[in-house]
Amino acid sequence: MFQKSTLLRYASVMAGVGLFALPGVSRAGEFETSLSAFSDITYGVLRGKPAQATQGAAFGAGGEDAFVKNSNQGFGLVGTDFVLTTELDDRFVYLAEVNLQAARGRKDEIELDVERMFLEYRILPQLNIQAGLFFTPIGYFNRNLYARAWMMISAQIPDLFEEENNFVPTHTTGVHAHGIFDLGRSHLLKYAVSVGNGRNTSPDKAVYARDDDGWRTTTAMLEWLVPAFRSTTLGVSGWYDRISSFYIPTVGGGDSTLNPAAQGLRLTEVGVDAHLAIFSNHVNLIGEYLYQQHRDRDNVLPATERNGALQGAFVELSANLLSTGALKPYVRFDYVKLPQTNGGPYLGLRGDGDDVVRVFVPRTAMLMGGLSYDFAPRVRVKVEYSEALAGARAKHGLMLQTAFAF
Amino acid sequence: MKILRIALILVLAALGKPAVSATPVEIAVIVHASNPNTTMTADDIRSHFMKQKSAWPNGEKIRPVESEMDDGARTVFITKVLKTNATDLERHWLEIKYRSAESPPKRMTDDEGVIKYIGAFKGAIGFVAASSLEKASDKPIKVVFRIKG
Numbered sequence: 001m002f003q004k005s006t007l008l009r010y011a012s013v014m015a016g017v018g019l020f021a022l023p024g025v026s027r028a029g030e031f032e033t034s035l036s037a038f039s040d041i042t043y044g045v046l047r048g049k050p051a052q053a054t055q056g057a058a059f060g061a062g063g064e065d066a067f068v069k070n071s072n073q074g075f076g077l078v079g080t081d082f083v084l085t086t087e088l089d090d091r092f093v094y095l096a097e098v099n100l101q102a103a104r105g106r107k108d109e110i111e112l113d114v115e116r117m118f119l120e121y122r123i124l125p126q127l128n129i130q131a132g133l134f135f136t137p138i139g140y141f142n143r144n145l146y147a148r149a150w151m152m153i154s155a156q157i158p159d160l161f162e163e164e165n166n167f168v169p170t171h172t173t174g175v176h177a178h179g180i181f182d183l184g185r186s187h188l189l190k191y192a193v194s195v196g197n198g199r200n201t202s203p204d205k206a207v208y209a210r211d212d213d214g215w216r217t218t219t220a221m222l223e224w225l226v227p228a229f230r231s232t233t234l235g236v237s238g239w240y241d242r243i244s245s246f247y248i249p250t251v252g253g254g255d256s257t258l259n260p261a262a263q264g265l266r267l268t269e270v271g272v273d274a275h276l277a278i279f280s281n282h283v284n285l286i287g288e289y290l291y292q293q294h295r296d297r298d299n300v301l302p303a304t305e306r307n308g309a310l311q312g313a314f315v316e317l318s319a320n321l322l323s324t325g326a327l328k329p330y331v332r333f334d335y336v337k338l339p340q341t342n343g344g345p346y347l348g349l350r351g352d353g354d355d356v357v358r359v360f361v362p363r364t365a366m367l368m369g370g371l372s373y374d375f376a377p378r379v380r381v382k383v384e385y386s387e388a389l390a391g392a393r394a395k396h397g398l399m400l401q402t403a404f405a406f
Numbered sequence: 407m408k409i410l411r412i413a414l415i416l417v418l419a420a421l422g423k424p425a426v427s428a429t430p431v432e433i434a435v436i437v438h439a440s441n442p443n444t445t446m447t448a449d450d451i452r453s454h455f456m457k458q459k460s461a462w463p464n465g466e467k468i469r470p471v472e473s474e475m476d477d478g479a480r481t482v483f484i485t486k487v488l489k490t491n492a493t494d495l496e497r498h499w500l501e502i503k504y505r506s507a508e509s510p511p512k513r514m515t516d517d518e519g520v521i522k523y524i525g526a527f528k529g530a531i532g533f534v535a536a537s538s539l540e541k542a543s544d545k546p547i548k549v550v551f552r553i554k555g
Contacts, residue, residue, distance in 0.1 A: 036503060085507040090467055095507040120507065125461040144505060151501055180459060186449040188458065225458070227449055230489065324493050377496035405500050 031087040039080035040149035040403035044072025048395030051388035055362045058342060059392035062251040062360035064350055065106060068393050070162045077102045078149065081115060093120045103164075113163075114208075115146075115171070126179040133208065136172040137192035137221040138237050139288050140275035141314060146170065149403035153284065153318045153372050154332045155384040156399065159364040160290060160312035166203035167310060167336060167347060168271065168290065169239065172196035173208050174216065186227035190235075194219045198241035199269065201257060202349035202356050217241035217269075229280035236274050243267040245349060246356050247300050251342050254357035266297040267346055281325070286316045294339060294346050301345055308339025310347065318372070326374040336364040362392035370399075379404045431478040432536040435487065435551035436521070438528045441466075446550040448487045454531055456488065456498060457508050466529035470511035473520050479535040482555030487533070521545050 050056025059068065067073070079101025086094045097116040103109040118132030135143050141161050145152050163170050174196020181189045197207035198217030223235035246255055247265040255262040271292035278285045292310040299306065318330035338344055343361025350357050370384030379402070386397040435451050437443060442464050443450075453459050455470045462468060472480065476492075484495055499510035514520045517538035524530040525545040536552060 032509060034503070034509070036500065038504070083504055085503060085509075087509070093507045097504075122460060122467075124465060125459055128460075148504065151504075182459070182463075186447075186453065188453070324491050326493065374493065374497075377493045378500070405504075 031089060033084070033086035035082065035084050036406065037080055037082045038148055038150045038403070038405040040078050040401055042072050042076040042078055042155070042402075043400045044074065044076060045398045046071060046073045046394035046396070047398075050392045051365075051390050051395050052392070055341075055390070055392040058251075058360045059362050062342070063362070063392070064359040067106075068362060068391070069164050070157060070159055071393055072156070072397070072399050077110070081148070088119075091122045093122065094118070095120070118176070124179065126181055128178050130176040130178070131174075133171060133173045134176050134194070136169050136196075136219050136239070137176065137178065137194055138168060138170075138219060138239060138271070139221075139273040139290060140233070140235065140277050140286060141288055142168065142170050143221075144277075149382075149401060150378070150380055150405045152403075153328050153330050153382075154316055154368060154370060155372075155382045155401040156334075156368070156386065158312075158314045158334050159336050159366075160314055160334065164204070165336075165361070167312065167338075168292065169199060169217065169219075169241070171206060172217065172219065173206070173211075188225040190221075190223040190225065192219075192221040192237075199243045200351070201245050202351040203347055204349075205351040213242070213244040215242040215244075229278055231277070231279045233277045234275070236272070238270070238272040241269040242297075243269055243294075243346065245346055247345060248349065248356065248358035251348065251358050251360045254352075254355050256355050258354050263300065264298075265300050265345065268295045268297055269293070270295075280320075282320055284316075284318045284320065284328075286314070288314045294344065305340060305345050308344045308346075310339055310344075311335070311337045324374075328372040330368075330370055330372065332368040332370075334364055334366045334368070338363050363390055364388075364393070365390035366393070378406060429478070430554050431482050432552060432554045433479045433482050433487075433533050434536045434539055434549045435483075435531065435533045436524055436539075436547045436549050437531050438524055439546035439548050440528050441531075441548065441550070443550050444548070448489070448551070448553075451531070451551055452488050455511070457502055457506075460508075462529055469523075469527050469530040471520050471523045471530055471532040472511045472513060473517055473532075473534070474513045474515055475517075477535070478555060479517075479533065482553065483533045486553050486555055487551070521547060 079099050081097055081099045084096045095116055095118055099113040099115050103111050116134055118130040118134050120128055120130045122128045135146055137143060159165055160167055172194055174194055176194040178192040183189055195216050195218050197211035200207050219239040221237035223233055226232040245265045247263040273290040275288040290312040294308045296306045313335040316332040318328045321327040348358045348361050350359055366386050366388050368384055368386040370382055372380055372382045374380050382401045384399045388395050454468050484490060484492055502508045514523055517534040520532045520534050521542045524532055524547050
């Protein structure tokens with residue numbers, strides 16, 4: 001059951017959203033406010049031992065939760081996202097998105113999460129400016145599909161972009177400029193640049209306000225829209241951040257961030273991502289590769305941990321069957337290789353009040369196959385089998401999902 | 407045998423193309439008279455109507471509009487100009503609302519409403535049955551594309 005405080009928070013947020021979203025609220029018949037939402041309900045079955053015995057044992061001894069985050073067993077409420085958009089006038093748009101979701105890796109917690117909240121000023125097609133909380137303009141999945149089961153063809157959120165894994169800075173609070181240039185012959189070039197609060201002491205703590213490490217993260221993205229098939233996009237993106245954190249030498253260890261004797265750790269984070277997405281009448285392909293490096297700026301870490309790299313990939317191939325393309329068989333491959341076998345000195349950190357602890361974070365290599373069917377434009381059901389090839393997940397997984405939007 | 411025949415019919419129905427009116431319908435894509443474009447290609451119309459672009463070259467906000475009447479003209483526009491289907495188009499509007507806070511097209515009750523809307527807003531773009539233009543000679547609109555379905 002929900003905790004009382006969570007229910008009260010939820011009720012007050014939704015009351016606020018509802019007041020803004022009364023149907024028919026508009027000015028001069030043109031400036032509209034709308035509330036829409038998307039949600040999904042899942043049923044999962046896991047069978048078999050962990051894909052890698054060593055990872056399974058290490059996760060059992062030092063994992064953050066009893067279950068691997070983003071794994072599904074039994075019925076699950078992945079969440080409902082409520083999206084409020086309002087046009088303040090021709091050039092100003094406000095968007096707020098709150099997500100009511102079951103905490104990943106937990107049995108009994110529902111949490112309220114703010115996904116996006118920004119004001120956008122639309123100056124020109126080539127220049128729009130957002131201020132607030134937005135999806136960091138990295139890659140394809142994070143910007144377009146982020147945890148939106150109804151938009152995704154396959155069922156599970158890739159570990160690489162699962163917010164609660166915190167491998168990649170999926171959200172940023174700051175300023176975001178984006179635009180589109182017409183290159184002629186129906187070729188378009190999109191760009192995005194953002195500056196914002198960077199990573200926190202531990203990767204699971206977003207910095208909504210008061211970024212006091214003296215550094216702002218910068219991200220840039222270029223995407224070419226090619227007039228081939230129904231849509232074809234090819235893009236590259238990258239980001240740079242400086243992180244002020246703490247060195248916790250062992251998994252299971254921890255320290256207080258208020259302890260003046262705690263060992264500080266200053267890191268540089270650099271990431272690059274390349275993506276290709278093709279949607280045609282018959283076949284669709286989404287491919288993405290990401291490389292992220294953490295470098296110890298003060299040589300505090302042991303030599304083996306000083307320059308850690310994460311590599312991640314996501315490839316999904318699907319076909320459109322039936323006259324409307326409503327039936328989509330697909331195969332998918334997910335891959336996340338972490339800086340060290342235990343997740344590394346930064347990605348393994350978790351904040352707990354004023355304390356920071358280090359946990360074991362398993363890697364991912366998974367092959368999936370499934371079938372997606374659109375019962376209606378707003379209702380998509382999926383069945384997906386997954387085979388874990390590495391990491392701490394159970395070897396075999398089956399997942400049913402109903403995803404819908406309204 | 408009967409079951410096989412029924413199964414075959416169901417499979418063919420599922421794989422077949424959506425039904426299109428037997429009588430060819432000519433549609434016209436129209437914009438406000440002040441729009442800088444005199445003609446547009448199907449790809450141009452697609453990128454403007456589906457809001458891949460947010461503004462016209464003169465900076466005017468793009469305002470797509472369509473008729474609520476689900477007649478032959480709409481089918482021709484969706485399949486031949488937008489090169490998609492009604493289901494995917496509905497998904498598209500929901501998706502861009504989530505992704506970019508963009509609104510779907512205004513929906514008017516009929517072609518007359520579409521013509522009035524386009525005459526009122528400089529950035530508007532929409533489609534009507536070409537026959538509906540006969541009564542619109544006094545409206546500040548212009549045709550930038552025609553196609554028969």
